Amino acid sequence: LRKLVGSIVSRNKRAPYPPGPKPKPIIGNLLDFPMEYSARVYAKWGEEYNSPIVHAESLGNHVTVLNKREDAEELLEQRAKVYSDRVTMPIFNLLGWEYNVALMPYGDEWRQHRRVCQQNFNPHAAQRYETIQLDKIRRFLKGLLETPEDYANHSKQFSIGVPMAMMYGYDIKSVHDPVIEVAEEGNILAATLIVPGGSLINAVKVKQLTEEMMRIPTDFVQKSIADGTATSSLVTDFYEKKYAVGSTKEEEDIVQNIAYTVYGGGYIVGSRGASDTTISSTGTFFYNMLMNPGVQKKAQAELDRVLGSKRLPTLEDRKSLPYIEAIYREVLRIRPPLPICLPHRSTEDDIYKGYFIPKGSAVIPNVWAMTHDESVYEEPFKFKPERFFNADGSLNNDDRILAYGFGRRVCVGKHVASNSMWLLIASILACFSIEPARDKDGKEIEINHEYSESGFMSRKLEFQCSFVVRSPDIEKVILDPNE
Numbered sequence: 001l002r003k004l005v006g007s008i009v010s011r012n013k014r015a016p017y018p019p020g021p022k023p024k025p026i027i028g029n030l031l032d033f034p035m036e037y038s039a040r041v042y043a044k045w046g047e048e049y050n051s052p053i054v055h056a057e058s059l060g061n062h063v064t065v066l067n068k069r070e071d072a073e074e075l076l077e078q079r080a081k082v083y084s085d086r087v088t089m090p091i092f093n094l095l096g097w098e099y100n101v102a103l104m105p106y107g108d109e110w111r112q113h114r115r116v117c118q119q120n121f122n123p124h125a126a127q128r129y130e131t132i133q134l135d136k137i138r139r140f141l142k143g144l145l146e147t148p149e150d151y152a153n154h155s156k157q158f159s160i161g162v163p164m165a166m167m168y169g170y171d172i173k174s175v176h177d178p179v180i181e182v183a184e185e186g187n188i189l190a191a192t193l194i195v196p197g198g199s200l201i202n203a204v205k206v207k208q209l210t211e212e213m214m215r216i217p218t219d220f221v222q223k224s225i226a227d228g229t230a231t232s233s234l235v236t237d238f239y240e241k242k243y244a245v246g247s248t249k250e251e252e253d254i255v256q257n258i259a260y261t262v263y264g265g266g267y268i269v270g271s272r273g274a275s276d277t278t279i280s281s282t283g284t285f286f287y288n289m290l291m292n293p294g295v296q297k298k299a300q301a302e303l304d305r306v307l308g309s310k311r312l313p314t315l316e317d318r319k320s321l322p323y324i325e326a327i328y329r330e331v332l333r334i335r336p337p338l339p340i341c342l343p344h345r346s347t348e349d350d351i352y353k354g355y356f357i358p359k360g361s362a363v364i365p366n367v368w369a370m371t372h373d374e375s376v377y378e379e380p381f382k383f384k385p386e387r388f389f390n391a392d393g394s395l396n397n398d399d400r401i402l403a404y405g406f407g408r409r410v411c412v413g414k415h416v417a418s419n420s421m422w423l424l425i426a427s428i429l430a431c432f433s434i435e436p437a438r439d440k441d442g443k444e445i446e447i448n449h450e451y452s453e454s455g456f457m458s459r460k461l462e463f464q465c466s467f468v469v470r471s472p473d474i475e476k477v478i479l480d481p482n483e
């Protein structure tokens with residue numbers, strides 16, 4: 001029925017588009033689309049046009065923004081059949097980005113990839129990666145002990161190291177690892193593609209780098225299997241099975257594409273899969289701990305009560321540490337790493353709340369607007385883990401992390417990501433207090449409060465802070481050579 005109504009309405013153009021900035025002749029809203037802080041601009045449009053659903057259009061490309069959670073849930077989840085495609089551009093193929101699961105059009109190829117992702121990243125399967133996560137966290141903690149001023153690099157090494165180990169069994173030993181450098185070079189070049197001129201030459205180079213990014217870890221896996229040093233990972237387990245019982249080329253491509261998507265292929269217009277989202281959340285965590293010493297103290301009291309001071313947390317402890325859970329929720333609420341999610345795309349004309357959403361619309365769930373909705377989150381700009389507790393002191397049921405997106409395209413790695421972030425928050429607070437950095441005269445160094453938000457990613461800009469180890473006992477635990 002909806003299809004029928006949709007087509008009748010689209011023919012007669014009776015239902016209006018949702019409100020939004022007035023289009024100019026020919027170029028439409030081209031100049032209205034924000035290049036930076038899009039989430040805030042779209043939320044402002046919502047206020048200006050007095051509608052949580054807003055629309056803009058340029059050169060035939062329609063964009064519908066959903067500023068309220070209930071609308072995102074209705075369209076992207078209840079009507080998932082119509083709203084699960086992605087916006088793709090011919091240039092993606094030129095760049096080698098068609099292998100990226102997050103950018104694949106809604107269809108059989110995506111479905112096959114998604115199924116394999118789910119088999120490997122569902123809540124039960126996600127537990128298999130705990131050993132890797134704990135190992136990388138220990139390395140992070142050691143780094144903070146030895147060179148605390150380098151914390152941003154330790155965070156980067158952790159955030160790229162976990163996916164690389166999970167996918168390929170590849171151990172990143174420093175931020176100068178060739179895998180990181182190739183990815184970084186590609187990222188910088190990809191960013192220049194939106195600047196007119198020279199872009200086709202850069203596209204060829206980005207494609208080469210994308211192929212390098214797939215080749216380096218694959219060669220590594222083949223070699224490590226041959227010389228018997230391979231450790232379990234998505235790709236090594238696959239090849240070992242392939243050598244034992246065989247596999248199809250299609251199965252091999254799917255595993256390769258997933259590994260490449262997760263470790264950082266495609267850059268998704270400035271975002272590298274699992275690693276950049278982790279770097280972003282870690283920056284937000286450190287910054288908010290520095291700004292909220294009271295929150296740190298409360299968390300540390302809980303950690304000391306449950307763990308004592310002679311061991312690090314594991315996922316077993318998660319249910320006994322509700323305040324850490326609330327910090328995890330609040331980190332992803334206050335600064336979702338992808339503030340406007342990744343756009344979905346509609347595949348049929350649709351009518352919603354009296355508005356016309358044309359087939360082929362980019363549909364943007366404005367996650368940031370939803371997590372800053374004052375009617376749901378009082379004082380939304382304040383970092384307050386307490387908001388996630390009931391009056392009786394138990395955790396409330398607001399456990400849906402909107403930062404992972406919606407419907408059939410919801411982040412398929414969310415259980416893995418959740419475990420990584422939770423372990424990181426709990427481990428760092430168990431071991432360190434995060435305090436203002438001081439200059440040589442003992443004066444506090446001013447904190448840089450800025451974020452950068454361009455493309456799809458939100459990133460905390462670097463700021464100085466110090467990491468003070470909490471006790472000699474915990475220092476010994478971090479340095480324990482038997483672990």
Ligand code: HEM
Pocket residue numbers: 101102103104114117121261262273274277278281337338341342343344403404405406407408409410411412413414416417421
């Ligand atoms: C804090 C960390 C992370 C955040 C905030 C995050 C967020 C997101 C978001 C917002 C999307 C798009 C959802 C939508 O379109 O509605 C997404 C997609 C995706 N994420 Fe994550 N992610 C994180 C970590 C990870 C990890 C660790 C993995 C893999 C183990 C992963 C794998 C993927 C994949 C494969 C997709 C594409 C899904 C599809 O298009 O079907 N992500 N993520």
